[in-house]
Amino acid sequence: ALQPHQPFQIIVRYTTADGPAIWWLDPELTYGNAKPFVFTQGHSVCNRSFFPCFDTPAVKCTYSATVKAPAGIQVLMSATQSSYLEEEGVYQFYMEYPVPAYLVALVAGDLIHADIGPRSRVWAEPCLLPTAISKLSGIVERWLTAAESLYGPYIWGRYDIVFLPPSFPIVAMENPCLTFIISSILESDEFLIIDVIHEVAHSWFGNAVTNATWEEMWLSEGLATYAQRRITTETYGAAFTCLETAFRLDALHRQMKLLGEDNPVSKLQVKLEPGVNPSNLMNLFTYEKGYCFVYYLSQLCGDPRHFDSFLRAYIEKYKFTSVVAQDLLDSFLNFFPELKEQCVESKAGLEFERWLNATGPPLAEPDLSQGSSLTRPVETLFKLWTTEPLDSVAAASSVDLTKWRTFQTVLFLDRLLDGSPLPHEVIKKLSECYSSQLDSMNAEIRIRWLQIVVRNDYYPDLYKVRRFLENQMSRMYTIPLYEDLCTGTLKSFALEIFYQTQNQLHPNLRKTIQQILSQGLNPLPAIDTTAVTTDTPAMVLEDKVSEATNGAISLRDVNVSA
Structure with a gap:
């Protein structure tokens, strides 16, 4: 019989079929159109379809993996160590630090790399690599150094970035050692800067210290957004940071108008009902309302540098573990005993409990x-x-x-x-x-x-809408337009474009757009189709709403940079 605390090993032999974590792409869905491609996306609870695991952020472990791939296919994982046995076509990976299951990630395809700093490289398809180098060479190290000056040593060794085809369902993902980013963002320099810095910030907030439950996702996203803005202030100045913040807070208030101020998803401690995918909770409240609360805490200190010192101590205390909100707030009050004596947690109208559990907008917003x-x-x-x-x-x-x-x-x-x-x-x-x-x-x-x-309904420029959608394969640049087209009088125009372009879309995106197009709207009014259509017949879809697959549709309402 096993004795208490005696180590033991369990071996589970398993085979997995297609599941929501694994995205297979035919060559036509890549930029190079040369080789097939596969990537995984585990956030929030998808990696249970990839490998047997305790698929909760409360549980962390190290991992190792052996991956066999055909010649000419480069395999990467979110691991601190890797090796390749060329004669066998076998890659071996090892993550030496404990991570939650959702941060185990794999990508394989026609990928090549270039070093862009002493501990960073970019991976991309050959046709994209020069652009990636030109955008990021030298500056990632600058961001890492700024982050270290604020929050302590970068503990993961390397910080590499892989640019994925446009089928990647979100903007970016903070997998340790290997950030995933959608290639579509490469043309938008300022968005690329913010998205990468946000993922850098996750190296401390989210990866090192993780929210123990998805009901408190703001502990990862709110803190990472705060840290991202501290890093951008250090590297690009306060004016740029305030501009980006104003843009995001505008989006938060826009989302609040759509959802309503009493919507429970606007809480920081949102209740996750059984059977609900936590990805349904990915919204701007998680990021921006969480950020506003963290910013408020920093203002209580009087000087953001004092708050930086607290966050360094918080990381040191809890790294490689998972926490709840009370851990953060207790640590905050213990670090600043003078604030505890002032009972700042109970300040009328700004109570910590109200920040966490009240619906609606942030209780206070930053001075921009x-x-x-x-x-x-x-x-x-x-x-x-x-x-x-x-x-x-x-x-x-x-x-x-x-x-x-x-x-x-x-x-x-x-x-x-x-x-x-x-x-x-x-x-x-x-x-x-x-x-x-x-x-x-x-x-x-x-x-x-x-x-x-x-x-x-400005018809003279509608040809530009068609041209744009004919050249886009990513969710972030297709879903908003299709939703707008189907809300108004231009549904038949949307149907025609989809009919012409559906074969260049990933099946998951195709089904999401089919759902948008097939929602039971009233019969379309007659419109001047000569102004907006071609001779291609409109595609007819059933009135029945297509079933969302792989949970991807839950992310369509916000461009998520996880």
Whole structure:
């Protein structure tokens, strides 16, 4: 019989079929169109379909893996050690630090690499590697160094990045040692910067110290977002950080209007009902309301550097373990006994318990005045275009959008989206002024302009919507447009585009779009199809809603950078 604390080994022999964690891609779904590709996505509870495991963030363990692959296929995993036996085609991996099951990740395909720093390299398909190098060479080390100065040593050894095909269902994933990022983001420099820095921050918050339950996902995402913004402030200045924060908080309030202030998913300690996929809880409250609470805690200290010191101690105390909110808050009050004496946790209207369990917006938001040099021009331009009577000459001549930061332009366009439908004269003048300029900008900007076009039924620019969707294969740049097209009078236009492009989409994305297209709407009103269609017949779908597969649809309402 086993004695207490006596080590023992259990061997489970198993075979797994297709499951939600494993994404197989035919060569046509890659950029190079040369070789098949596979990747895994374990967050939140998908890795139970990949290997037998305790699929909860409360349990951490080390792991090793042996992977056999055909010649010419590069295999990578989220591991601290790896080796390759070429004559056998066998890769061996070992993660020496305990991690939760969802952070075990694998990718295999036509991947090559280049070093971009002393402890970082990028992996990508050959046709993408030069772009990845040009975007990230030298700066990842700068971010890692800034993070270490704030929160202590980077404990994972290497920080490598692999760029995945557009079928990757989210924007980025913080797998230890090997961040996964969708290649589509490469063209949007500022979004790429923020997304990578967010994943860097997860090396401390989420990977080293993990939320013990998915009901408190903000412990990972809220803290990582706070750390991300501390890193961007150190490396790019407070004005840029405030601009990005203003953009995200605008999105938070937009989501709140859609969901309602009493929606329970707006709580930081949200109740996860049995049978519900935790990925359904991935929303901007997890990130931005969580960030606002962490920012509030930092302000109680009087100096963010004092709060940095606390977070370093928090990481040191809890690294390689999983925690609940009370662990964080008790540690905070013990680290700052003067705040404990002041009973800050019970301050009227800002009680810690209320932060955690009240629905609705954050109880307090950060002071973003340091970003006014970047946000004020956006507010001014928006007022010029939305004040009646419209002075289109003054509005058009006030700003050169080509000289704006991406986050300024998307903030402006998001506010126009919020105000849509706009008067026809306004949308017509906006198109005359900006449409051709926006054509040459990145996809984060272009999709917002095209959503404005769709929500305002502006037919002269609809051909640009078609052209955009014909060249996009990622969820983040297709789902929003299809949802807008199907909400208004342009459903038949959407059906035609989908009919023409469905073979270039991953089956999971294809089924998600089919669900959007086949939702039981009223019969379509007659529209001038000559303005928006080609000779291709519209595809007919059943009224029955397609069943979501692999849980992917649960992420469609927010571009998640996990």
